Amino acid sequence: MLAMLVALIVGTDYAMFALPNVKLMDMLVFLTGVWMGPYYGAAAGALSWMVYGTVNPLGFNLVTLLTVVPMEMLYGLTGGLLRKHFLVTPTEMFWKFGLVALGTTLAYDLVTNAVTGALFYQNITIGILTGIPLSAVHIFSNFVQFTVLAPLVITETNRAFFKGVYKIV
Numbered sequence: 270m271l272a273m274l275v276a277l278i279v280g281t282d283y284a285m286f287a288l289p290n291v292k293l294m295d296m297l298v299f300l301t302g303v304w305m306g307p308y309y310g311a312a313a314g315a316l317s318w319m320v321y322g323t324v325n326p327l328g329f330n331l332v333t334l335l336t337v338v339p340m341e342m343l344y345g346l347t348g349g350l351l352r353k354h355f356l357v358t359p360t361e362m363f364w365k366f367g368l369v370a371l372g373t374t375l376a377y378d379l380v381t382n383a384v385t386g387a388l389f390y391q392n393i394t395i396g397i398l399t400g401i402p403l404s405a406v407h408i409f410s411n412f413v414q415f416t417v418l419a420p421l422v423i424t425e426t427n428r429a430f431f432k433g434v435y436k437i438v
Contacts, residue, residue, distance in 0.1 A: 271309055271316075274301050278317040286326055290407035294321075295344050295374065296414040300422060302348025303355060310345025317341065336384040340377045347373055355423075362420040370415035371408065378404040 274297065281293040294317060302310020318341045322334040347369055355362060378400060386396015 270305065271301070271312060274313055275316045275320070278313065279320045282317070282321050283326075290403045291410040293414065293418075294318075294341070295370075295377075295411050296419055298341060298344040299348040299369070299373075299415065300419060302345035302350075303352045303423070305349070306352070307346045307349025310347075310349040311342040312345070314338070314341035314343070314345040330388075332384065332388055333381075336381055340380050343373050343376060359420040359424055362423070363416045366415040366419050367412055370411040374408045374411040375404075378407055 278294050278297045278301075281297065285292050298310060298314040298317060301313035305313075315338050318334065318338045322337060323329055351365075351369065355365060357365065379397065382397045382400030382404060383393045384396070385400060386393045388396075390396055390399070
């Protein structure tokens with residue numbers, strides 16, 4: 270199951286390459302954690318970025334890979350650790366997932382932009398400031414995905430696999 274989810278995550282990243290900072294990866298890694306627990310969620314994040322980061326259309330950079338892998342794991346860990354708090358209605362999921370999207374994506378972008386600044390500009394502040402436009406796109410995209418798509422995916426997978434019984438994990 271983990272291998273199939275990682276393949277889906279990596280495949281969607283390649284498919285959405287033309288859209289900077291708009292990817293389904295974060296939401297799918299988060300959902301892997303919700304469905305399978307924190308260890309599998311973290312593994313999905315790590316494995317997805319190891320594949321995508323190694324065979325990346327923009328090229329390979331070890332420092333970047335060593336930064337994004339643990340930050341992507343944050344989505345899966347968060348989904349797994351908080352999954353019992355998500356046994357709620359879709360409306361409540363909207364708000365809870367939205368807060369998770371904002372917090373995790375802000376943390377991800379702050380760290381990755383700081384490393385980008387240190388690596389390419391030799392200045393962390395410049396990295397964070399120049400990353401603001403792409404971070405805004407990333408945060409907005411994740412907020413929409415986590416609040417609209419994630420509850421729909423959970424609701425529909427529950428309907429398909431649990432015959433209408435509301436069960437998230």
